[in-house]
Amino acid sequence: MIGRHKHCIALADYSREEILEVLDLAVSMKEVLRRPIKKVPSLRGRSIVNLFFEASTRTRSSFEIAAKTLSADLLNWTASASSVTKGETLIDTARNLEAMRPDVLVIRHAAGGAPRLVAEHVGCAVVSAGDGAHEHPSQGLLDCFTLREKLGTLEGKTVAIVGDISHSRVARSDLHSMPKLGAKMRLCGPPTMIPAGVEALGATVHYDLREAVEGADAIVMLRIQHERIGDPLIPGTREYSKFWGLNAKKAAEWLKPSCVILHPGPVNRGVELSPEVADGPHSVILDQVQNGVAVRMAILYLLAGGTESEAKA
């Protein structure tokens, strides 16, 4: 359990305390990852299934390393389109996996709400590894963790999210978590990528990149997906990078020296971030990857029924 929650599906449902419970435990988990022998027996005998309906190497691997570090047994079930084309519904697939009695089902799906539908039909805990444009809660939590680590606190900090907000589950999970920890949010992108009524989630909207990033304590740069070009949300990547991409010159002129740059990956180098910025002093992108494992360990641990004392053992 994370607070009142048996599942980790939407940070919109999580309180500040519930978010902090995960972040605090992730600190201990990160310490485990720094040991020479990166393995603790906390979830020995527990089984976790990665059920991925969308291709994702990094998130799937991150959950896999998290599970294995905790000594859980892990099954990777790549649903691709195979079971779907055979006519098996999502509910059928989930029930079949449930019959194998896993403790946690980690699910990635292209349809918003899919993890919730699964959770209604299985008895085990469900963790969303991203559903459509809805939420990507473990990413939101690892972003919070990284900001807390780098900035000390989110209280009173300003975070700008830049890119295709309308299709971004990362943006939504950040929007549903960071303000609960005291951050002020700015959203930036071409107007075609700003979804209707997003201000209701508690953010200001900017079409001008400079206006969004100047004075910000952190910037989350989102990946521009090539299928959006000609969607027709934007005319092309060249113009996008000119107006909404960050390069070394803009970074030097506009960013606070202490500003950190996050990116959920994988980076389109030369589109949203120039290589100098992606690898430069502001970037904390690789820290995010390591923190992702620690945060996912904390989530799996809490939902698979571990206890605090076991974790520290």
Place this chain on the structure above:
Amino acid sequence: MSDVIFIEGGRVIDPASGVDGVRTVVLRDGRVAEVAERVERPRDARAVDARGRWVTPGFIDLHVHLREPGQEYKETVATGAAAAGAGGFTSVCAMPNTRPVNDNASGTALGLARAAQAGLARVYPVGAISKGSAGEELAEYGELQAAGCVALSDDGRPVMNAGLMRRALEYAKAFGLPLTVHEEDLHLVGKGVMHEGPVATRLGLKGIPAQAEEVMILRDLALLELTGGRLHVAHVSTRGSVRAIRDAKRRGLPVTAEVTPHHLALTDEDVAASGYGTDYKMNPPLRSADDVQACREALADGTIDAIATDHAPHSAVEKDLEFDAALNGIVGLETAFPVCLALVKQGHLGERRLVEALTRSPASAFGLPGGTLARGAPADVAILDPAAEWVVDPGRLRSKSRNTPWKGKRLAGRCTHTIVNGRIVYEEGRSER
């Protein structure tokens, strides 16, 4: 069996003949014989005690999907007609998007034959605007009308080609048939699955802007000005649509419109509250509270003429899915009256206007018989208990399908008897499933 039905003690509400008060209704030989305060009970009459109840003309639904032929696992003409009876509907207009599409006389004849076998509600087929509803060539309107079609529609999809729409409006004038149009610009809809706005943004679901409906209504009203003819706008759902229709009516254009009970009662927030509930997925999508308010006002002031259910049965196979993957639509015949009656209780609608929107207004929109209890009218009657409370159990619906957002909800208002052509086709607690 008696050919005379004597309905006594009920409050007769018949807006078409201006009656609202306790009256006795006598039906004889399939016709309304008399509606009066004091009537001697004929010796051979079958008496129905309607004290405490409403006695209205049988409801007329301009928009249902009966799925036969082709998708009988969802509904058949017989089960759909039974659902109609259980909801107080004595006439339903069956949309042509069956498989195959009803775009010719034989398809129309099949629907009518099935309805005659069922012997329940009157079923009026609607023929296709274009062959196969493919939006490319006109269907044969004269032949469709001769076979029994009362209107034309490509419902389920819009007529995207404005040139074809113009010709359809023109050609239908030869036969005096109304075109009932499903308005959405597919380019604006894109892959949208719910109303565009803050709720869709929060849920991460692709939005359908209100303007997808409005630009098509505005287009067709402009065409109507060019062609004349008869245009009926199906399932109006936005404030902008209401404004366009109100303006067109003021200018005297021959347009009528309908709204569904769900677009009067539910909003996009209900999609969120239900947790991506697919019984809240329909087309047009559930709109904002402001749009709902506009539709309620438009129904009350007559800008929107009729209430139509857009009864759209789907099986669990098509609904127990991801929200993106589930099909659009809900069943509506058996819940329409109580859902709309709640609007009366909340002060959005008068009782008489409610009855009118279910009886006289739809009859007049499509030129159908019924919709009144005037002497000599068809003996189509609904008897309703406005106080009866019941919990919607989808397993007990007469429809074959169970896709209703009112599952498990307590509703007030229930049909107790439905009479078609002088014959009781539904009696609460008596009719078999």
